[in-house]
Amino acid sequence: MRSELSGFLTELSWPRPQAPAFDAGAAPADPVVLFERWLREAVAAGVPAAHVMTLATVDVAGRPDARVTMLEDVDEHAFWVAASETSPKGKQLGRVPVAALVFHWAQQGRQVRVRGSVRPAEEARTAAAFERLSAHARTEALVDRQSRPLHDEAWLSDALGDAGELLRLEEPGAVSAPSWRLWGVDAGRMEFFQADLEGHHVRLRYSRHEGRGWETELLRP
Numbered sequence: 332m333r334s335e336l337s338g339f340l341t342e343l344s345w346p347r348p349q350a351p352a353f354d355a356g357a358a359p360a361d362p363v364v365l366f367e368r369w370l371r372e373a374v375a376a377g378v379p380a381a382h383v384m385t386l387a388t389v390d391v392a393g394r395p396d397a398r399v400t401m402l403e404d405v406d407e408h409a410f411w412v413a414a415s416e417t418s419p420k421g422k423q424l425g426r427v428p429v430a431a432l433v434f435h436w437a438q439q440g441r442q443v444r445v446r447g448s449v450r451p452a453e454e455a456r457t458a459a460a461f462e463r464l465s466a467h468a469r470t471e472a473l474v475d476r477q478s479r480p481l482h483d484e485a486w487l488s489d490a491l492g493d494a495g496e497l498l499r500l501e502e503p504g505a506v507s508a509p510s511w512r513l514w515g516v517d518a519g520r521m522e523f524f525q526a527d528l529e530g531h532h533v534r535l536r537y538s539r540h541e542g543r544g545w546e547t548e549l550l551r552p
């Protein structure tokens with residue numbers, strides 16, 4: 332019989348010891364600017380793995396899926412993530428090109444949500460990002476087969492060895508992983524949640540409208 336967790340969970344507090352004040356009225360017009368500020372503040376405040384987020388996708392049957400991944404880059408309005416085209420998330424991103432991202436910086440009581448349409452990066456951008464990966468990550472990407480059942484560990488060990496050897500022998504930039512690519516989530520909506528120690532939480536939503544740019548509104552938390 333399973334143990335009852337509800338009592339244990341009730342005891343857990345919501346940690347927000349460094350919850351900063353957030354003046355939504357003074358927030359920048361561009362939410363990407365605010366995102367970058369909050370990300371840098373999270374790192375400065377010692378939030379571990381502040382660039383790690385939840386990436387939510389949808390499959391062709393409309394079923395949601397989510398997993399933790401790293402943020403590879405952010406520009407104008409796209410948040411860039413890396414995913415193998417053959418992995419479940421890669422197939423979902425390719426076939427149902429919409430996604431949501433969630434960043435949670437617990438120490439500061441902050442959450443950022445991003446929703447938008449998805450597009451694959453151009454080859455050059457993917458190639459440049461691939462070169463920035465660690466040798467280990469490039470080796471893993473070359474072998475790929477992410478999320479497949481692990482039946483043959485000897486085969487995998489050989490494949491990783493061969494891939495590592497190939498990367499060592501070739502010039503930088505000469506080897507690419509055919510299934511590994513960057514995907515851009517074009518933010519159409521972003522939301523910033525700032526928890527407050529007294530419970531006066533602030534929730535600011537940005538919505539992008541064609542021709543009018545970003546509009547903001549406060550939401551009841």
Ligand SMILES: Cc1cc2nc3c(=O)[nH]c(=O)nc-3n(C[C@H](O)[C@H](O)[C@H](O)COP(=O)(O)O)c2cc1C
Nearest residue numbers: 383398399400401413414415418419420421477478
């Ligand atoms: C801290 C952390 C960071 C991760 N970063 C990535 C990442 O950047 N890219 C990735 O493909 N998987 C990453 N993963 C693994 C994913 O959560 C997931 O297990 C994997 O991508 C397979 O997902 P899928 O089956 O939905 O395709 C990370 C996991 C953790 C715990």
